[in-house]
Amino acid sequence: MKRKLGIYIFITIATMLASCSTSKFIPEGQYLLDGVSIVSDTEEVQPSAFNSYIRQNPNAKWFNLVKVPMHIYCLSGKDSTSSFNRFLKRLGDAPVIYDSSIAEKSQREIEKAVRNMGYMRAQVHLDTEIKENKLKVNYRIEAGRPYTVRHIAYHIDDATIYDFIEKDSLSSLLKAGMPFDVVALDNERQRITKLLQNNGYYKFNKDFIVYQADTVRNTFEVNLTMKLLPFQLRKEDTPTKHQQYTIRNVNFQTDGNLTDTLSYKGLQFFYQDKLYLRPNTLASFNYIQPLQLYREQDVQNTYTSMGRLRALKYTNIRFDEVMQNDSAMLDANILLTKGKNQSLAFEIEGTNSAGDLGAAASLTFQHRNVFRGSETFTMKVRGAYEAITGLQEGYESDDYEEYGIEASLNFPEFKFPFLSSDFKRKIRATSEVGIDFNSQNRPEFTRTLASASWGYRWVDNKSSQHRFDLLDVNYIYVPWKSENFKNYLENLTDRNSILIKSYEDQLIVRMGYTYIYNSANDKTRTSGNRNSYSIRMNLEEAGNLLYLASKTIHSEPKADEGYEIANIPFAQYIKGDFDFARNWNIDKRNSLVFHIGMGIAYPYGNSQILPFEKRYFSGGPNSVRGWSVRSLGPGSYQGTEGNMNYINHTGDIKLDINLEYRTHLFWKFNGAAFIDAGNIWNIRDYEGQEEGTFRFNRFYKQLAVAYGLGIRFDLDYLILRFDGGMKAINPMKTGKDKYPFVRPNFNRDFAFHFAVGYPF
Numbered sequence: 001m002k003r004k005l006g007i008y009i010f011i012t013i014a015t016m017l018a019s020c021s022t023s024k025f026i027p028e029g030q031y032l033l034d035g036v037s038i039v040s041d042t043e044e045v046q047p048s049a050f051n052s053y054i055r056q057n058p059n060a061k062w063f064n065l066v067k068v069p070m071h072i073y074c075l076s077g078k079d080s081t082s083s084f085n086r087f088l089k090r091l092g093d094a095p096v097i098y099d100s101s102i103a104e105k106s107q108r109e110i111e112k113a114v115r116n117m118g119y120m121r122a123q124v125h126l127d128t129e130i131k132e133n134k135l136k137v138n139y140r141i142e143a144g145r146p147y148t149v150r151h152i153a154y155h156i157d158d159a160t161i162y163d164f165i166e167k168d169s170l171s172s173l174l175k176a177g178m179p180f181d182v183v184a185l186d187n188e189r190q191r192i193t194k195l196l197q198n199n200g201y202y203k204f205n206k207d208f209i210v211y212q213a214d215t216v217r218n219t220f221e222v223n224l225t226m227k228l229l230p231f232q233l234r235k236e237d238t239p240t241k242h243q244q245y246t247i248r249n250v251n252f253q254t255d256g257n258l259t260d261t262l263s264y265k266g267l268q269f270f271y272q273d274k275l276y277l278r279p280n281t282l283a284s285f286n287y288i289q290p291l292q293l294y295r296e297q298d299v300q301n302t303y304t305s306m307g308r309l310r311a312l313k314y315t316n317i318r319f320d321e322v323m324q325n326d327s328a329m330l331d332a333n334i335l336l337t338k339g340k341n342q343s344l345a346f347e348i349e350g351t352n353s354a355g356d357l358g359a360a361a362s363l364t365f366q367h368r369n370v371f372r373g374s375e376t377f378t379m380k381v382r383g384a385y386e387a388i389t390g391l392q393e394g395y396e397s398d399d400y401e402e403y404g405i406e407a408s409l410n411f412p413e414f415k416f417p418f419l420s421s422d423f424k425r426k427i428r429a430t431s432e433v434g435i436d437f438n439s440q441n442r443p444e445f446t447r448t449l450a451s452a453s454w455g456y457r458w459v460d461n462k463s464s465q466h467r468f469d470l471l472d473v474n475y476i477y478v479p480w481k482s483e484n485f486k487n488y489l490e491n492l493t494d495r496n497s498i499l500i501k502s503y504e505d506q507l508i509v510r511m512g513y514t515y516i517y518n519s520a521n522d523k524t525r526t527s528g529n530r531n532s533y534s535i536r537m538n539l540e541e542a543g544n545l546l547y548l549a550s551k552t553i554h555s556e557p558k559a560d561e562g563y564e565i566a567n568i569p570f571a572q573y574i575k576g577d578f579d580f581a582r583n584w585n586i587d588k589r590n591s592l593v594f595h596i597g598m599g600i601a602y603p604y605g606n607s608q609i610l611p612f613e614k615r616y617f618s619g620g621p622n623s624v625r626g627w628s629v630r631s632l633g634p635g636s637y638q639g640t641e642g643n644m645n646y647i648n649h650t651g652d653i654k655l656d657i658n659l660e661y662r663t664h665l666f667w668k669f670n671g672a673a674f675i676d677a678g679n680i681w682n683i684r685d686y687e688g689q690e691e692g693t694f695r696f697n698r699f700y701k702q703l704a705v706a707y708g709l710g711i712r713f714d715l716d717y718l719i720l721r722f723d724g725g726m727k728a729i730n731p732m733k734t735g736k737d738k739y740p741f742v743r744p745n746f747n748r749d750f751a752f753h754f755a756v757g758y759p760f
Contacts, residue, residue, distance in 0.1 A: 022074050027097070030097050032097065032135065033137070034134040035137070036054055036056075036137045037139070039139070039140050041141065042119075044143075045117065045141055045143045049113075050113055050114075050139075055102045056102040057588075060587075060590075060664065062665060063663045064663070069092045070094075071092070072088055073088060073091075073095070074092070090667075091666050093666075098135045103137055107125075116181070116182035118148070118181050119145070120147050121144045123141075123142045124140065125139070149174065149176055149179075149222055150176065150222060151176060152175075152224050152226070153224070155228070158241060160244075161201075172188065173191060174188050174226075180222045188226075189206040196242075197294075197295075197296035198296055200245050200246065201245070203243070203245075208231070209226065211225065212227060244328065245321075246291065246293055247294060247331075248291075248324065248329040249268060250334065251267075251270060251332065252267065252271075252334050253270045253333060254269075254271040254275065254338065255337060256271075262279060264283060267279070267282075267283055269282070277312075277336075277373070282336075284421060285306055286334065287301040287305065288317075294319075294330055299317055308374075310369075310376050311338065311339055311341060312374070313337045313338060313339035315334065315335065317332060319333070320333065342366065343365075343366045346361070347361065347364070358386025358387060360383065360402075362380055364379070365378070370409070373411070373412070374412045375410065375412070376410040378409075380405070383404075384400075384401070385401055386399070400440070403438070404438035404439070411430060411431040411432070413429070414429040415431035428459075429456045432454075432456070433452075434451075436452075436453075437450050438450075445482065446478070448478075448479065453469060453471065453473070454471045455469040455471075465514075465515070469510065469512040472508075472512065474510070475568070476505060477505050478504065498609055498615075498650065505568050507565055508611055509545070509546055512539065515537045515538075516536045516537075519533050519534070520534075531582075533581060533583065535580055536580075538576065541575075542570075542574075547563060550563035562606045571610070572606040572607045573601055573607055573610055574601070575614060577597070577598070577599040578597070578598050580595070581593060581594070581595040582594045592659070593658075593659070593760065595657070596658075598656075599616055599654040600652065600654075600683075601652050603652070603683075610652060615650035616651050616653065617630045618649070618654065619751075621753035621754070621755035621759060622759045622760070623678060624676040624677065624679075624705075624706050624725075625724075625759075626749065627725075627751055632680070634693075635680075635691050635693065635694070635699070635702045635731065637649075638732045639732070650680065651682050651692065652694075653680060653694050654680045656677075658677075659674065659675045668713060668715065671709065671710065671712070672710040673709055674708055674709075674723070676725065704732075705741075706727055707726055709723075710724065712758075721753075721758070721759070722753070723759075724751070724752050724753075726741070726750055727741075727744075730749075
């Protein structure tokens with residue numbers, strides 16, 4: 001019945017959209033722009049490179065198939081006083097009426113762009129195809145033969161500047177035989193400008209560099225000459241030689257009336273009453289030094305470094321020109337604006353763990369300048385409550401309570417003993433120490449997690465992020481188990497060691513490194529390339545130093561069960577993860593995203609099983625979305641009944657493959673259609689989970705596959721995501737049940753997910 005009702009609703013909506021006419025919104029003698037395309041007769045001139053020059057595009061299509069927003073608009077009537085009509089028009093998109101003047105402007109811009117690539121005789125033809133009241137536009141590129149640079153000459157009258165350019169000639173972007181590409185010529189101007197600005201030429205810009213291009217008769221070759229113009233701000237000014245500037249004074253200025261002054265390491269500090277940041281902190285984060293040539297890179301490094309001082313709201317650097325004994329000097333004024341030092345935040349959230357509903361709340365206090373060095377102290381107190389269902393009889397309560405407190409102290413510089421200040425400046429890393437205590441009280445057991453960490457973070461050019469955990473100590477303590485739960489563990493027929501080990505005391509002493517790269521933040525990439533990709537890699541190890549120390553003291557562990565520290569067994573393993581995501585922007589409203597995530601963890605030495613917190617799981621909003629969290633795998637393992645079964649659905653190996661098509665729907669709503677595949681596996685044969693062990697000859701047969709649709713509500717600062725996934729291939733079943741996409745059952749195969757942010 002439900003299935004038939006859904007079909008009827010779908011047919012009704014499709015009929016309404018198809019029946020609405022756009023003709024009433026198309027003026028007589030004009031046409032609906034139905035499509036735009038670009039074609040090229042030359043392989044080197046890719047049509048996709050010129051999409052940004054199109055000034056008028058047809059109405060957007062959902063999933064690049066149907067113009068739903070336009071049809072919604074067309075459902076409205078012409079009565080502007082009707083609130084329903086106004087609502088439909090706001091929700092939809094008005095039909096795009098073809099404008100020949102805009103098309104001709106796009107034609108000229110595409111032609112100019114092709115010629116700038118070196119195809120000086122290129123032509124772009126504008127073709128139109130009319131069918132009833134609809135029109136399609138085709139821009140046809142005839143590129144012709146490209147021009148190349150035959151010879152490069154330099155006309156630089158300034159001997160000092162010529163010397164800089166000649167010494168850096170190996171970095172030149174201009175080479176004989178290269179295409180006569182205007183973009184490459186402009187990039188060379190910018191490169192030389194940056195070179196000179198980093199050698200004292202404070203007022204230099206790329207407009208002082210010009211080119212003279214002479215074509216060789218009856219050939220497709222160009223003789224190129226680079227010229228340097230003299231310094232001249234206005235036409236009426238007398239041309240002069242470009243000057244190098246030296247830094248005279250570096251002044252730090254804070255908010256308020258600057259009544260007090262302080263000198264430290266050649267730097268001047270102007271403030272009122274009290275300097276809220278220590279002078280040595282500001283000096284160590286400053287790269288502009290007195291009596292040195294002006295360097296634009298020093299200015300940018302200072303901006304970047306000051307940006308790491310969270311006690312500051314923002315920083316502004318200004319320069320005053322001073323002539324001293326016929327020398328051009330600069331006074332650098334670094335203006336500091338103080339930020340809000342302390343903040344208090346309260347958060348409340350709803351939770352849903354495998355159908356068990358609950359609520360959580362947290363209170364966070366933050367101080368961003370604890371010791372007047374922009375050290376950030378953060379303390380967070382968290383509590384959660386959840387009503388547990390599905391428990392066996394004999395438990396006194398069915399409540400889950402969790403209490404936690406964590407504290408961290410972040411230093412804006414690299415902290416480590418016996419390191420010089422110059423070395424710390426080169427690293428540009430922040431240091432963080434933290435402690436965390438968490439108590440979980442369930443009807444079956446009580447578990448306490450305590451941890452302490454010491455790590456570093458740093459960023460390269462805003463595109464690469466690094467995190468190095470020098471030391472991370474975690475202690476898992478299970479002080480109490482109910483009698484029912486003890487009996488449950490002792491009476492397990494398969495003696496599942498994974499389940500038993502998950503409720504034993506354990507010590508984890510780990511070290512790890514994480515690298516994240518996002519090409520969208522890479523400044524070296526061309527702005528025209530909107531496609532992007534990201535890479536995330538993580539490697540960690542635990543227990544090796546403890547095992548080596550224990551092995552040195554005791555040749556063999558007690559009772560052959562592994563070494564212990566203070567009667568607590570410690571974990572020993574190595575773990576590696578790799579994630580890759582690639583985004584293709586089809587147009588402004590549609591994109592295709594591919595993601596693959598892999599991970600493997602190997603316990604050895606003192607451990608036969610990974611700690612539960614380090615094991616992989618599959619299913620959920622960021623994995624195979626046809627399954628709920630921790631309900632898939634390992635391999636074709638089907639699981640058992642009971643509320644502790646989620647522990648069995650963990651593994652040592654993980655593989656996720658995702659393909660998602662994203663489209664803008666209307667207003668702040670986006671849609672997605674996705675296909676997910678993946679699973680988890682064990683490295684060793686665990687009793688009762690033999691079908692979950694990884695084998696090369698069968699793992700691909702155990703891949704779970706799901707498909708589905710999703711809605712994203714984009715609030716700019718927050719993205720709320722709702723995904724509905726259906727199982728397509730279920731490796732946990734056999735026979736016909738293994739392929740539910742043939743006969744889908746909504747109650748059996750559907751999983752709903754709510755999450756914040758994109759899945760990858």
